[in-house]
Amino acid sequence: MRLIFSExxxxxIPKREKTQLFRMFLSALTFLYLFSTLTSAASSFSETCxxxxxxxxxxxxxEKQMVDYANLLYSPDPSILxxxxxxxxxxxxxxxxxxxxxxxxxxKEMTSGKVALYVLALQSSCENPANVTTPEKRINLVxxxxxxxxxxxxxxxVHHAPKTTYYQLALDVLALCVVDSSExxxxxxxxxxxxxxxxFQIGGHFSVDTAAMASLALTCVxxxxxxxxxxxxxxxxxxxxxxxxxxxxDEQKCxxxxxxxxxxxxxxxxxxxxxxxxxxxxxxxxxxxxxxxxEVYLGAFNTPGAASQILPSLVGKTYLDIQGxxxxxxxxxTIKVQYTIIKDQGEPKFTFSITVEVPKGSVLxxxxxxxxxxxxxxxxFQTEQTTWGPMVVSIHGIQADxxxxxxxxxxxxxxxxxxxxxxxxxxxxxHIVAIYSKx
Numbered sequence: 001m002r003l004i005f006s007e008x009x010x011x012x013i014p015k016r017e018k019t020q021l022f023r024m025f026l027s028a029l030t031f032l033y034l035f036s037t038l039t040s041a042a043s044s045f046s047e048t049c050x051x052x053x054x055x056x057x058x059x060x061x062x063e064k065q066m067v068d069y070a071n072l073l074y075s076p077d078p079s080i081l082x083x084x085x086x087x088x089x090x091x092x093x094x095x096x097x098x099x100x101x102x103x104x105x106x107x108k109e110m111t112s113g114k115v116a117l118y119v120l121a122l123q124s125s126c127e128n129p130a131n132v133t134t135p136e137k138r139i140n141l142v143x144x145x146x147x148x149x150x151x152x153x154x155x156x157x158v159h160h161a162p163k164t165t166y167y168q169l170a171l172d173v174l175a176l177c178v179v180d181s182s183e184x185x186x187x188x189x190x191x192x193x194x195x196x197x198x199x200f201q202i203g204g205h206f207s208v209d210t211a212a213m214a215s216l217a218l219t220c221v222x223x224x225x226x227x228x229x230x231x232x233x234x235x236x237x238x239x240x241x242x243x244x245x246x247x248x249x250d251e252q253k254c255x256x257x258x259x260x261x262x263x264x265x266x267x268x269x270x271x272x273x274x275x276x277x278x279x280x281x282x283x284x285x286x287x288x289x290x291x292x293x294x295e296v297y298l299g300a301f302n303t304p305g306a307a308s309q310i311l312p313s314l315v316g317k318t319y320l321d322i323q324g325x326x327x328x329x330x331x332x333x334t335i336k337v338q339y340t341i342i343k344d345q346g347e348p349k350f351t352f353s354i355t356v357e358v359p360k361g362s363v364l365x366x367x368x369x370x371x372x373x374x375x376x377x378x379x380x381f382q383t384e385q386t387t388w389g390p391m392v393v394s395i396h397g398i399q400a401d402x403x404x405x406x407x408x409x410x411x412x413x414x415x416x417x418x419x420x421x422x423x424x425x426x427x428x429x430x431h432i433v434a435i436y437s438k439x
Contacts, residue, residue, distance in 0.1 A: 049285035072389040076101035078121035079308040085124040086317040093359040112148035113168025116175035126327035135376035173217035192240040208259030215270035256291035265310035269318040333360040335428035343436040389422035
């Protein structure tokens, strides 16, 4: 504010008042400097917590490891697909294979948390989880999740504990929020109540995994209801997020680990979206990131589950980013493969043939999956996991039998394949034949 005095209002300012004014001026400058420093630190907080260029190869190696796992998995893991989608992994054929596997198994009986992961994985793949085509029928996974979440809530109201675990309930809330289900807020109230009742304990110890997933779920709901001015629930969630965040920060180790090595990835996601609930400097993201990169280098994340937990944080993403994905058709080069199954010994005898289209670079398993989806009555198959990857043990209901020394042999034309269905990559217009054979 600028003061203007008239001629007769002017006076000589005493020396003591000059000193006081000067001190006030210095204090103001000091405040402005500190505010500028804190603001700069806050704005650079997320910018500096990124994997440096000379360590990007560690992230790429982790992605490659996950892609290799995906080709060998006996049953689909939605967490892997979510992580690869968030990382925008370039091996689209593997992502399509995982997606196909999830669609084919979406009708099976699952816990609420598993259904939630399926919903998140489908949503991250730009597929509508409310309209999933399985070999048996169409299914609305969002409706299934809403029903299973209600079971969790009903069980909590009677027994003061969910039907499964609080971690699964948190996954339910997150998935319901991401797909904009009206049931998300009701479940969020229960989750917030459980968090503040100190129920996130496993074996007497605070569960960072559960708290981190709850933070992601409640943050999602919080962001949604802020626009609707639901002040009561906003206040509840604000208080709960402040409480949970403090508990997560209390689990920090001096080396950057939060809780334990394998809970740190989720904790990083949670802390990156709840920064308004803790002071700058309460968590060193770069310290944690450096520790995680070192552990990747040492091979600590050499299992699919562990790798899928840490990858999103390494690429600067969280599960909340699934909600804001802009879906556009990916231009994927495809190939056509003719696939024939033959049983010409014993009864029943049959020959079925189909031509399918799969992304270029797909493994043979993707061809079998696509054929089964197109004509399940003819090309149904089953696999068993081995140390060399999935092995086909049944096609069209005809089981391989070690006692009878029978098996399904795969050939390219007339030449036997030297790789399994999880490793062999067909070429365009190739003819793959599966023959029921004896050895």
